[in-house]
Amino acid sequence: MATQQNQNFDTMMRDMMNAFPVNAESFEDGFKRGAELNEKLASIAVDAAGQSTDLSADFTRKTLERMSELTKAKAEPQAYAQSMADFGQKQTEATVQMMQRFAEIAQSTSTATVDVMSSFGKTAQEKAANTAKKSAANAKSAASTAASNAA
Known part of the structure; x- marks a missing residue:
C-alpha cells in the first residue's frame, strides 16, 4: 500500500513540475552569477581581514618594543615618570x-564592495533586459503562430 502511495506521489510531483516548465539554463546562470559575486565579495573580505591582522600584529610588536624600554631600570625616580610619559605619548x-x-582599510573595502555590487547590478540589469526582449519576441512569435493556426 505504501509503495502505491509513493508511486502516486512521484507521478503527481512529476506531472506538477511538467505543468510549470522551467528554464533550467536560467537557474544555472543565476547560480553561477551568484557564486561569482560571492567569490568577489569573499576576496574583498579576506583581503581586508589580512590587512587588519597585519596592522594589529605590527601595532602589538611596536607596543612590546616600547614596553621593553619602559621596564628598564633607571638611576633616578623622575626617570621612571619621564619614561612612563614618553611611553604614553x-x-x-x-x-x-x-x-x-x-x-x-575600511574605506578601501567599502569602495571595492560598492564597485563589485554596482558592476553586478549593471550586469544583472542587462541580463534582465535581454531576457525580457527574448520573452517578448517568443510571446509575439507564439501569438503569430496561434493567429495563423486559428485562421
Whole structure:
C-alpha cells in the first residue's frame, strides 16, 4: 500500500513540475552569477581581514618594543615618570596612526564592495533586459503562430 502511495506521489510531483516548465539554463546562470559575486565579495573580505591582522600584529610588536624600554631600570625616580610619559605619548601617537590605517582599510573595502555590487547590478540589469526582449519576441512569435493556426 505504501509503495502505491509513493508511486502516486512521484507521478503527481512529476506531472506538477511538467505543468510549470522551467528554464533550467536560467537557474544555472543565476547560480553561477551568484557564486561569482560571492567569490568577489569573499576576496574583498579576506583581503581586508589580512590587512587588519597585519596592522594589529605590527601595532602589538611596536607596543612590546616600547614596553621593553619602559621596564628598564633607571638611576633616578623622575626617570621612571619621564619614561612612563614618553611611553604614553608614543602609544597615543601609534594608536591614532593605527586607527587612521584601520579607517583606510575600511574605506578601501567599502569602495571595492560598492564597485563589485554596482558592476553586478549593471550586469544583472542587462541580463534582465535581454531576457525580457527574448520573452517578448517568443510571446509575439507564439501569438503569430496561434493567429495563423486559428485562421
